[in-house]
Each structure stands twice: as C-alpha cells, then as structure tokens.
Amino acid sequence: MSVAKSWDELQKMHRACTITVETLEVLAQAAQAGVTTKELDRIAHDCIVKAGARPAFLGYRDYPATLCISINEEVVHGIPGPRKLREGDIVGLDLGCIWKGFYGDAARTVGVGQVDARAAELMRVTREALLAGIEQCWPKKRLGDIGWAVQSHAEGHGYSVVREFVGHGIGTRLHEEPQVPNYGPPGRRERLVPGLTLAIEPMLNVGRPEVKVLDDGWTAVTRDGSLSAHFELTVAVTEHGPWILSEPWPYAARPELHA
Amino acid sequence: MPEAAGGEAPALSARVVEILPSALFRVELAGQGRPQATVHLAPEAGLLRVRPGDAVLVRLSPVDPGRGRIVGLQ
Numbered sequence: 001m002s003v004a005k006s007w008d009e010l011q012k013m014h015r016a017c018t019i020t021v022e023t024l025e026v027l028a029q030a031a032q033a034g035v036t037t038k039e040l041d042r043i044a045h046d047c048i049v050k051a052g053a054r055p056a057f058l059g060y061r062d063y064p065a066t067l068c069i070s071i072n073e074e075v076v077h078g079i080p081g082p083r084k085l086r087e088g089d090i091v092g093l094d095l096g097c098i099w100k101g102f103y104g105d106a107a108r109t110v111g112v113g114q115v116d117a118r119a120a121e122l123m124r125v126t127r128e129a130l131l132a133g134i135e136q137c138w139p140k141k142r143l144g145d146i147g148w149a150v151q152s153h154a155e156g157h158g159y160s161v162v163r164e165f166v167g168h169g170i171g172t173r174l175h176e177e178p179q180v181p182n183y184g185p186p187g188r189r190e191r192l193v194p195g196l197t198l199a200i201e202p203m204l205n206v207g208r209p210e211v212k213v214l215d216d217g218w219t220a221v222t223r224d225g226s227l228s229a230h231f232e233l234t235v236a237v238t239e240h241g242p243w244i245l246s247e248p249w250p251y252a253a254r255p256e257l258h259a
Numbered sequence: 260m261p262e263a264a265g266g267e268a269p270a271l272s273a274r275v276v277e278i279l280p281s282a283l284f285r286v287e288l289a290g291q292g293r294p295q296a297t298v299h300l301a302p303e304a305g306l307l308r309v310r311p312g313d314a315v316l317v318r319l320s321p322v323d324p325g326r327g328r329i330v331g332l333q
Contacts, residue, residue: 056260060260068260076260076261077261094260094261107260164263165263165264166261166262166265167261167262168262174260175262179264179265203261230261
C-alpha cells in the first residue's frame, strides 16, 4: 500500500491534477473533425510545459507521446499519429503531468461534433460510473467498494467493464500500489485511509469486456470492435470524504482557514 | 493512464504425489519439498493425463497458497 500523502504533498498533487484537467478542457475544445491526433498531442505538450509542469507519459515505459488518444473501439493507450478525427467519433483523451515531483492523471472521452445517441449514452454512463466510484472514497471503506460501485453502475446500464486494465495508486510515481480494479466484490481488499491518493478510471465497452493490444505494443482495442469510453480522475481520501484533486478543496471543511 | 492488471503468478515446477477425488491432485513443490497444494487442472492445460510422480508446472493462487492450478507438463 502506498504511503499516505501529507497535506503539502496533496497540494502539489492538486496543482498537477489541475494542470492536467485544464489541459484536457483545452483538448476537448480542440478535438474537432479534421484535426490529427498528433496535433492534439502537440497542444497537450505545449499546455503542460507552459504551466511549468512536465508530461508524465512521455518516456514512461518508452511511451512515445504526451497524450493517449483512443478513438471509438480503442479502449486506452492509443498513440497519437497522422489519423484525423471524423465527425461522430468518440475520442478518449488520457493525460498526466508531473509538478514538483508529484503526478496528476486524468482522462475523459469527448464526442467529435454530433455523436449518435448510443455513444452519448455510453460516455454519460462511464462518467457516472467514475463518480460512483469516487463516492466510495471515504476512510474505512475498502478498495473493493470502489470496484463494486463502478461495476454495478456500468452493468446496470448494460455495459461491460474492462478487466485487463485497472486504476492505480498515484503520487511520486505514475503507478503506485494499490491497483484499483473497476470490478469486484464489495467489502474486500485494503481499507482506505486518509491521505491515500488513487486514480480511478472506469473503461466501459458497449459489447463484451475483452480487449486486445495491437502490434504497436500499446493501443488496446475491444476484441469485438464495439465502442469503448474511458474517464479518469485522481482522488484523495480525506477525513471529510473524497477530494477530487483537480477541484478546489471544500472551504468549509478546513475550519482553520476561517480564522 | 491505466495500469495493466496484476500479472499472473509465475509457474512453479512441482511433482504430483497423489490423485484426489474431483480431478484434484496433491503436488509437492520443488522448492519447498513438502506436499502443499491441492491442484485443479487449469482449463488452458487441455487434456492432460497426470499421474503420481509426473513433473508438472503449477501456478499458485494469489489468495490461497495452499491451492493452485496445473498449467502444463514439464
């Protein structure tokens, strides 16, 4: 189990996550039909460097880019290239940065132009599943409760949950202990403690849950070619409940600031 | 960036010492030298004929080291 983070460390992660999520917002606006994925990668790199941070994925296990961009049936880890976005695509944008040695990691899936109702519904449910998982991040809850919340929300809407990839602890490294699966029985595995920081990231498929990794060694696609969506946020467990690290700390919860 | 889900336990070499009911086997792990695991044939092993004395490969369960799966012949 990774070490619980101190208040100062959480502040640094808060900064890293804020930069990441703000960059994702820029990318979501930029993801229009006709834009190449390479171009989005360049925008992501520029935004992160301009904010004074460093890209977290570039060079991680020899990953060649700043951004992971996964279109339609691609689940995660798509490598930016010359491919152009088309009207109706759904585009998973996964990004991370390092601020003063601490990592922030986030992802969202956006539609290019007008997407059909089926894709919009998938993106909505995936985001809701992420929030359902985050709601479990209270002290004394267990890791299994997060997976259960995500899985039951996803499967309740008829989608399947990817098993081969999982969320993770995060802090001074991109992937720390413990792994955070998006499935599993509630009330099992490690207890959550204040200061624990987790990247929760449900990956939902319209069809079956199986994925395969393409020959580039990174891009994961659904085996049956069905649509897939991915949302991710970095969350800290605190005594006052979950703190989504890209959001401001709830002011009322810190009475010493009112003094 | 999601992490690849936890890797499978490594295959250990073992020797079959006893055939139990219900397609279970008791094996002796080469390293530990004592009968330890009751082992169910793993589906990926296909149709194996396993007899006492055979050298096999076993993956132990991550949650119960007293159980494992025979994944192949050595």
